Amino acid sequence: MKKQLFFLSLFTILVSSSLLAQKNTKIGAFMAYGSEIENLGLGLNAEFDLTEKLALSPSFIYYLPKDEYGFKANWWELNADAHYYFLQEEQINVYGLGGLNYSHIKVSYENAWGYGGDYSASDGRFGLNLGGGINFNLNEKWLPFAEIKYVLIDDGQLVLGAGIKYVIN
Template sequence: MKTRLLFTGALLFLAGIFSSSAQTETRLGAMVAYGTEIENPGIGVTAEFPILEDLTIAPGFIYYLPKDESGISINWWEINGNANYYLVNTESLGFYGLAGLNYSHVGVDYDGSGFGGASMSVSDGRFGLNLGAGANFNIGSSITPFAEAKYVIIDGGQLVIGAGVKFDL
């Protein structure tokens, strides 16, 4: 909970810093995602802060729904800091390549059923790199649907496919 509150505060702070120098719209959005390594859906938030005409900074957070199998609970979340470079930016479509940093955190809890009844909890966090592409679909309002696919280069690697909406601020 503290992580989500801190992240939301950081997004709002960054929005204030970059909105005064933006050439295009600053956006804040929500998304659903699917990670191929955890094999579970997630929910997240994202933002876009323009810094140059075709370049935005795009922080994001995804929390994957907890996964419970045979007494083992897996909790996974990730924080991303990407740079989006717009290759195509027309009135109806904005297509961008993305690259950035990723921090993924995985927690595993074992409830102790079987094997002597001992409970166990471990967690680990890793830094990785994001490479991918996305598209914003301009529908003529302050709401912009988007879709994105990225590969997280990290131990085991993970393809993350997401979609959602961004709101112009």
């Protein structure tokens, strides 16, 4: 599983770096909410225009650690999405998205119920993303955005996100 994550990350980095010279490269930060973990996350994303209507958008979300009943959960996800812009107006751009997801969770607890010992387990899964979003054209350099997607993985997770992108070139 670690090899798959390594190769997915390497592929994303290689494709991203080769596309940096493209017009309208954007980088951004956002806040997200995951329905399955029921917690807020912090994310980083980028967007590389492939054509006028199609863009590649890798992202990473780290959900804030959660501690319930002595159990600590750490969850993060890596995404490689494609955005298809079907509405491009002066003030807004609306897109549909689809892509790949890798989600990782680690659950641990220390000295559970006073019996001593530390226990932990982790798991990673691949899934698919389906959703859409909207960019608000504030000016030539800053793009606030909102996005909703459903991650098709096990029980699934709805992810709501909002943030801002900065146009590099």
